[in-house]
Amino acid sequence: MDGTTTRPAGQGRLSMAWMPVVMFLGSGTIDTMFGWYTDDPTMDAPGMQMAFASVPFTLGGIVGLLDHLRSSAPRPRRKDILAGMALGVVNFGSLFFLLRVFDGGLLQRSMVVPTLNLSVIVLATLVGVLAFKDIPGKKARWGVALAALAIGAMMAL
Structure with missing residues (x-):
C-alpha cells in the first residue's frame, strides 16, 4: 500500500448546486448593509465614507498581523508586506467607490x-x-x- 486512499466519485465533495443560493444571499446581504450605512445621515459628513471604507481593511490587517505573530511562521518578507499594502489600497478604493456609486444615483x-x-x-x-x-x-x-x-x-x- 502506498498510503493513499481513493473515494468514489462525488463522495466527500459538496455539490455546487447550492452556489446560486449563496450568491443570491451574499449579494442581498451586501446590498442591504450598504443601504443601511449609506442611508445613515452621519455618512454625509466629510470623510465618513473614507473612514467607513478603511475600517474592514484596517481590522483585517491587525487580525492578520496578530495571527501571524502568534504562529511559528517565518517573518513576512518586505515584498509580501508591500504587496499586501498595495492590495489593501486597491480594495479600499473599490469599497470607497462602491459607496460612491450607492450614493450617486447612477x-x-x-x-x-x-x-x-x-x-x-x-x-x-x-x-x-x-x-x-x-x-x-x-x-x-x-x-x-x-x-x-x-x-x-x-x-x-
Whole structure:
C-alpha cells in the first residue's frame, strides 16, 4: 500500500448546486448593509465614507498581523508586506467607490452589486484571454452571456 486512499466519485465533495443560493444571499446581504450605512445621515459628513471604507481593511490587517505573530511562521518578507499594502489600497478604493456609486444615483441600488459582479467576471475573462490566451469554454461563455442578459433585463424593468 502506498498510503493513499481513493473515494468514489462525488463522495466527500459538496455539490455546487447550492452556489446560486449563496450568491443570491451574499449579494442581498451586501446590498442591504450598504443601504443601511449609506442611508445613515452621519455618512454625509466629510470623510465618513473614507473612514467607513478603511475600517474592514484596517481590522483585517491587525487580525492578520496578530495571527501571524502568534504562529511559528517565518517573518513576512518586505515584498509580501508591500504587496499586501498595495492590495489593501486597491480594495479600499473599490469599497470607497462602491459607496460612491450607492450614493450617486447612477444605478438603482438593487443593480449595483450584480452589475459589479458581472463586470468583475467579464474583466477577469478578458484578462485571461488577452494575458494568458485562456479561451473560455462554451459553458463559460453562455454563463457570462446569460448573466449579462439577466442584469440587462432587470435594469430595463
